[in-house]
Amino acid sequence: MSTITKPVASGQPDTPGSEGRPPKYRRPLGIGRDTAVHYAVLLGLAVFVLAPIIPTLLQSIRSEPLYEEGGVFTLDGYKSLFTDAGFGQVVVNTALFAGLTTVLTLVIAIPMAVVVVRTQLPGGRFIAMAMQWPFFISSLILGFGWILMYGPAGFISTEVRNVFGGVPWNLYSIPGMAITEAVALAPIAYVFCANALRQSDASLESAAQVCGAGPLRILGQVIIPMLRPPMVYSSILVFSMSVETLSVPLLYGQPVGIDVFSTFLYRNGLQSVDPDYSVLGAASVVILCVTISLVAVQAKLLKDAQRFVSVRGKATRPRKLDLGWLKWVSIVAIAFYVIFGALIPIVGLMFRSFTLIFTPLRNPFDFVTMKNYQTVFRFESYVQSIWNSLIVAGVGSVVISILAVLAVMVARRSTFKYARVVEYLALIPQSVPGIIIGIGFFWAFAYAPFGLGQVLPGTLAALIIAFGLRALPSAFGSIAPSMMQIGTELDNAARVAGADWIMTFFRILRVLITPAFAGAMVLTFVIMLKEYSPAVFLSSADNNVLGTTMLELWAQGSTGSVAALATIQIAITATFVALAGLLTKGKRNA
Amino acid sequence: MPELTVTNLTKTFGDNAVLKGVSFTIKDGEFFTLLGPSGCGKSTTLNCIAGLEQPTGGSITVGSQAFVDTDKGVFLQPEERNLGMVFQSYALWPHMSVAKNLAMPLNIRKVPKDKQKTLISEALDKVGLADLGDRYPHQLSGGQQQRVALARALIYSPTMLLLDEPLSNLDAKLREQARAWLKRLQTDLGITTVFVTHDQDEALALSDRIAVMSGGNTLQVASPHEIYETPATPEVAAFVGRCNFFVGKVEQAVQNGYSVRIDCSGDVVEIHGDTALNPGQTVTLAIRPEKLEVLPAGSEPTGLNRLRTQVLTNSYVGSHYEYDVKLGNQVVQVESSRPGLTGQVCLVFKPEDALVYPELVELSDEQRDLLTVAP
Numbered sequence: 017m018s019t020i021t022k023p024v025a026s027g028q029p030d031t032p033g034s035e036g037r038p039p040k041y042r043r044p045l046g047i048g049r050d051t052a053v054h055y056a057v058l059l060g061l062a063v064f065v066l067a068p069i070i071p072t073l074l075q076s077i078r079s080e081p082l083y084e085e086g087g088v089f090t091l092d093g094y095k096s097l098f099t100d101a102g103f104g105q106v107v108v109n110t111a112l113f114a115g116l117t118t119v120l121t122l123v124i125a126i127p128m129a130v131v132v133v134r135t136q137l138p139g140g141r142f143i144a145m146a147m148q149w150p151f152f153i154s155s156l157i158l159g160f161g162w163i164l165m166y167g168p169a170g171f172i173s174t175e176v177r178n179v180f181g182g183v184p185w186n187l188y189s190i191p192g193m194a195i196t197e198a199v200a201l202a203p204i205a206y207v208f209c210a211n212a213l214r215q216s217d218a219s220l221e222s223a224a225q226v227c228g229a230g231p232l233r234i235l236g237q238v239i240i241p242m243l244r245p246p247m248v249y250s251s252i253l254v255f256s257m258s259v260e261t262l263s264v265p266l267l268y269g270q271p272v273g274i275d276v277f278s279t280f281l282y283r284n285g286l287q288s289v290d291p292d293y294s295v296l297g298a299a300s301v302v303i304l305c306v307t308i309s310l311v312a313v314q315a316k317l318l319k320d321a322q323r324f325v326s327v328r329g330k331a332t333r334p335r336k337l338d339l340g341w342l343k344w345v346s347i348v349a350i351a352f353y354v355i356f357g358a359l360i361p362i363v364g365l366m367f368r369s370f371t372l373i374f375t376p377l378r379n380p381f382d383f384v385t386m387k388n389y390q391t392v393f394r395f396e397s398y399v400q401s402i403w404n405s406l407i408v409a410g411v412g413s414v415v416i417s418i419l420a421v422l423a424v425m426v427a428r429r430s431t432f433k434y435a436r437v438v439e440y441l442a443l444i445p446q447s448v449p450g451i452i453i454g455i456g457f458f459w460a461f462a463y464a465p466f467g468l469g470q471v472l473p474g475t476l477a478a479l480i481i482a483f484g485l486r487a488l489p490s491a492f493g494s495i496a497p498s499m500m501q502i503g504t505e506l507d508n509a510a511r512v513a514g515a516d517w518i519m520t521f522f523r524i525l526r527v528l529i530t531p532a533f534a535g536a537m538v539l540t541f542v543i544m545l546k547e548y549s550p551a552v553f554l555s556s557a558d559n560n561v562l563g564t565t566m567l568e569l570w571a572q573g574s575t576g577s578v579a580a581l582a583t584i585q586i587a588i589t590a591t592f593v594a595l596a597g598l599l600t601k602g603k604r605n606a
Numbered sequence: 607m608p609e610l611t612v613t614n615l616t617k618t619f620g621d622n623a624v625l626k627g628v629s630f631t632i633k634d635g636e637f638f639t640l641l642g643p644s645g646c647g648k649s650t651t652l653n654c655i656a657g658l659e660q661p662t663g664g665s666i667t668v669g670s671q672a673f674v675d676t677d678k679g680v681f682l683q684p685e686e687r688n689l690g691m692v693f694q695s696y697a698l699w700p701h702m703s704v705a706k707n708l709a710m711p712l713n714i715r716k717v718p719k720d721k722q723k724t725l726i727s728e729a730l731d732k733v734g735l736a737d738l739g740d741r742y743p744h745q746l747s748g749g750q751q752q753r754v755a756l757a758r759a760l761i762y763s764p765t766m767l768l769l770d771e772p773l774s775n776l777d778a779k780l781r782e783q784a785r786a787w788l789k790r791l792q793t794d795l796g797i798t799t800v801f802v803t804h805d806q807d808e809a810l811a812l813s814d815r816i817a818v819m820s821g822g823n824t825l826q827v828a829s830p831h832e833i834y835e836t837p838a839t840p841e842v843a844a845f846v847g848r849c850n851f852f853v854g855k856v857e858q859a860v861q862n863g864y865s866v867r868i869d870c871s872g873d874v875v876e877i878h879g880d881t882a883l884n885p886g887q888t889v890t891l892a893i894r895p896e897k898l899e900v901l902p903a904g905s906e907p908t909g910l911n912r913l914r915t916q917v918l919t920n921s922y923v924g925s926h927y928e929y930d931v932k933l934g935n936q937v938v939q940v941e942s943s944r945p946g947l948t949g950q951v952c953l954v955f956k957p958e959d960a961l962v963y964p965e966l967v968e969l970s971d972e973q974r975d976l977l978t979v980a981p
Contacts, residue, residue, distance in 0.1 A: 035725065036763035038688035039714050048683070431660065508658050509697035509755075511684040513711035514762065523710060527701045 039514045050517035054432040057422050061441040064419075064485060068456020069448065072304070075297030075459055082293070082459045093294030094302075103280070103299065109269075110259060110276040112190050113197070117258040118251045120198035124353055125205035125250070126243065131346040133213040134221075134239055135231075136336045138343075143350055144210070147203045149358055152589045154546035155200045156263040156563055157582045160570065161361025162187065162196050163267060164368055164579075171364060175376045188272045197264050199357035201257060205250035212246040213239070221337075231337040249317055256310035259303070260449030262549045267570070277303045278549070281451050286552060297459075300452045311447035366586070369579035388576035392584075397557065398577070401565040402584060405545055408479045408561060413541035416484040417533055420491035420540075424499050425521060429507060439492075446489035450549030457482045458553045474556035482550035487540040494539050498532030499525075531600060538596040542589055608669025609633055610655070610766065610798065615664035617650055617822075624650050625661065626822040632800060632815075637792055639801045641809040642819035643845065648802045649770060651819070655800060656691055656768055657684035668765060685714075690759030690797075691768040694775060696751045698743035704730070704754050705739035711762040729757040732791070749780050756788075760795070767792070767799040773808060785811055806846045810834065818842045840967040843892045850898070850938050851967045852891040856883045863957060866891060871934030875911040878958040890963045896941040897959035900929050903950040910954040917948050918979070937977045 041048060071082060076094070080087030097103050128147075132140050150158075165172045166187050173183045186192055220242075224234045262278040269279055281303070285296050339346065368374045372383040392398045420442070426432055427439035445453070461472050472478045502525065510520040548563020555564050562585050569577045610632040617625040625647045632638040640648035653659040655666055657673065665675040672680045673687055698707055705726055712722045730736050733753040743751055752772055759767060773781045773788070789812050792799050803809050809816050810830040817827040826838035837843035840851060854868040854875075863878035866889060875891070883889060900917070901907065915931040915938065922945070929940040931953055938953065969977070
């Protein structure tokens with residue numbers, strides 16, 4: 017093939033150089049390096065994601081623990097699970113807890129979203145920002161705070177008892193668990209509804225207004241009906257999250273014997289002297305089926321819902337409705353939620369870390385001390401758990417963000433045959449409860465090749481793997497939209513100009529997604545710092561993290577030390593997010 | 607210099623057939639345009655040539671080299687085809703200066719640094735942006751970005767230049783200048799160029815040959831002159847330029863042609879043409895507005911078809927007048943230099959200016975409503 021006769025060069029006769037020819041890429045065995053990377057990502061993700069799931073499935077039909085010789089395939093695990101293990105009560109409890117949580121979450125979130133986004137509300141922007149608090153604070157810490165305040169011997173309970181002679185609530189019950197969980201999950205439902213409200217076409221409301229509808233009629237007949245898709249979607253999400261949550265049921269339910277899915281696994285796997293692994297496996301599989309089908313329904317609904325999103329045309333700033341006196345009612349309601357739901361328990365917990373005695377009967381300011389912190393820092397294993405958390409979150413956030421970028425590149429920016437499979441693999445862990453990830457990896461390590469099974473258990477690497485799997489869907493979800501905002505023509509231009517897929521990434525996309533990558537790193541860092549539930553099965557004395565140490569101390573009744581560690585965790589998160597914010601801001605200005 | 611041959615190209619997305627067997631050959635040095643309404647498959651065809659999309663069937667060869675041959679399982683990746691491409695959005699890499707943008711394809715080809723420098727400055731010279739090498743894309747105007755994109759596509763001496771609606775993001779005035787500039791550059795370089803557009807004026811002005819596409823098929827591949835003067839199908843006539851369509855029945859053969867009775871008014875007109883027709887056959891006549899003329903009622907020109915019509919509207923558009931006249935129940939568009947006619951007029955055309963198609967024209971409901979009036 018001859019090269020073009022007249023290149024851009026003018027005048028002198030052209031000696032054909034390396035321009036005018038396509039670049040050479042080697043293809044050993046007919047497989048280009050692009051394809052090799054695609055398959056590597058697919059395989060790597062498949063191993064990573066399925067590692068905890070497959071052994072769980074296997075264990076559920078084995079009579080003996082996986083790591084022991086012998087044993088036969090049997091369905092006895094399922095049989096005893098459904099006959100004598102008390103699993104029926106667990107199912108009922110879980111359904112009640114998750115159902116009640118979902119209802120309460122919607123009751124809190126929907127009116128708040130409508131009022132904040134669509135009506136004139138003093139401090140609306142502040143409230144919108146304040147709703148991000150659960151991002152920073154784990155539900156374990158929230159649970160501690162609630163017990164300190166509203167528990168049977170809590171600060172506020174005691175106060176109420178002194179004034180009224182009794183306490184009208186009981187935190188250690190399914191409704192008590194549900195209220196706490198709802199307070200923690202309400203912001204998620206709020207964000208969905210608020211986004212839907214912001215995106216919906218404001219002229220629909222203007223049209224109703226022109227027809228003579230008053231604010232309340234507009235709310236009831238135009239705004240609320242438009243919220244149906246996000247309501248359905250977020251309620252399924254909240255339901256599945258409360259099915260898998262461990263913290264609140266563990267703190268509230270365990271002492272009084274209320275078991276839900278997660279605490280059932282916790283109790284049978286950890287606390288019983290001779291755990292029946294086939295029952296444990298069977299229970300895990302049943303729970304997995306529930307959570308995975310919930311997420312599948314949710315994904316299906318979201319796909320359908322997107323078809324109904326109104327065409328986003330010009331960005332019109334909606335005129336916000338004036339609710340009159342009702343707006344003060346809503347302010348009070350929102351303030352009540354924020355102050356009593358989050359602020360008092362968290363601030364109380366932080367305050368608790370600086371006192372010796374915490375009860376309204378004595379003025380806690382008389383006992384202000386740093387002793388709790390001294391205790392924490394005197395024991396090396398506690399200090400170690402702080403470092404462990406930092407290392408796991410630090411290393412994990414980098415590794416998982418890189419993995420997420422790879423997954424997004426293959427899933428969304430390649431012509432790879434199995435691109436969809438890669439995307440599903442990256443999102444599956446969303447539906448796997450943390451405690452099952454822990455159990456699953458615990459069993460998976462028994463199968464790990466190259467003697468890894470002997471090395472990994474009890475190390476930080478094990479925790480990075482398990483926590484990382486939990487954080488992967490979030491990292492994927494935070495990078496994918498940014499990637500989609502980069503026009504594919506930029507890739508195509510590079511491809512046509514002679515870069516293969518890998519070079520296109522390194523020369524073009526790598527730079528353009530750096531901000532998104534930083535964002536994903538912050539997100540995964542915070543998630544992995546808060547995480548602990550997979551660790552309850554994977555930790556040993558050497559690799560405790562903040563969460564497991566707090567649980568241990570809580571069980572010993574060392575409330576002050578728990579409060580101190582919780583405060584440290586909150587402080588680390590806040591510092592990290594603030595630093596990350598400053599850094600990315602600086603970059604943007606440069 | 608090789609020819610590009612596209613043979614029986616098909617592409618389906620699920621059940622949706624986007625290309626239904628597209629074939630054409632592009633000669634060396636030719637400016638070849640794929641023209642058609644949006645969704646006709648022209649961009650898909652271009653992307654298949656570039657390698658950005660993998661066709662479901664068919665083959666694309668350049669000279670003796672197969673880019674794609676689905677029968678033999680051949681598919682060259684875009685980076686292995688050595689093509690230059692300019693995208694609708696220009697796709698300049700935003701994090702690189704103009705010079706860096708131009709240098710990237712050279713880096714990939716491992717061109718020595720000093721040669722890169724000369725090539726870049728020559729390329730920028732060629733597109734008239736010699737001083738702008740250090741600028742970033744967002745600091746350039748739309749027209750400048752478009753020229754940088756072109757320089758980037760040409761700098762590594764590609765076998766062929768692919769242009770995906772590169773002018774559509776420019777505003778109207780600039781677009782005409784850019785069009786003339788592009789034509790000159792292409793003629794200077796003599797590089798084979800495939801151009802995709804939905805703008806018929808652009809296609810007519812720039813192309814050596816045009817492939818008119820619709821619904822995943824090529825309707826006609828011919829020179830601009832042929833496309834406009836003798837469109838192969840009514841669809842081509844309707845898409846390239848404006849056209850009036852009359853459905854009628856062949857009455858009888860006359861000298862050089864046939865006489866046809868037009869359905870909408872019952873008039874009999876004479877047409878010339880080679881198409882073999884039978885008396886009684888239903889045909890469609892297509893006449894361009896500029897081939898029609900309106901004369902004051904009562905004038906008696908010779909050698910022309912005369913139809914009695916009534917003026918519905920007349921509008922002045924600067925270079926000429928446009929009349930909508932009523933023929934039976936049909937609205938007919940006429941371009942004329944004659945000002946101010948109203949009421950009864952005489953609509954005339956030469957027998958050789960009417961195109962005859964032995965098929966019915968499918969108008970959309972909306973078009974039919976717009977072109978129909980009470981008789």
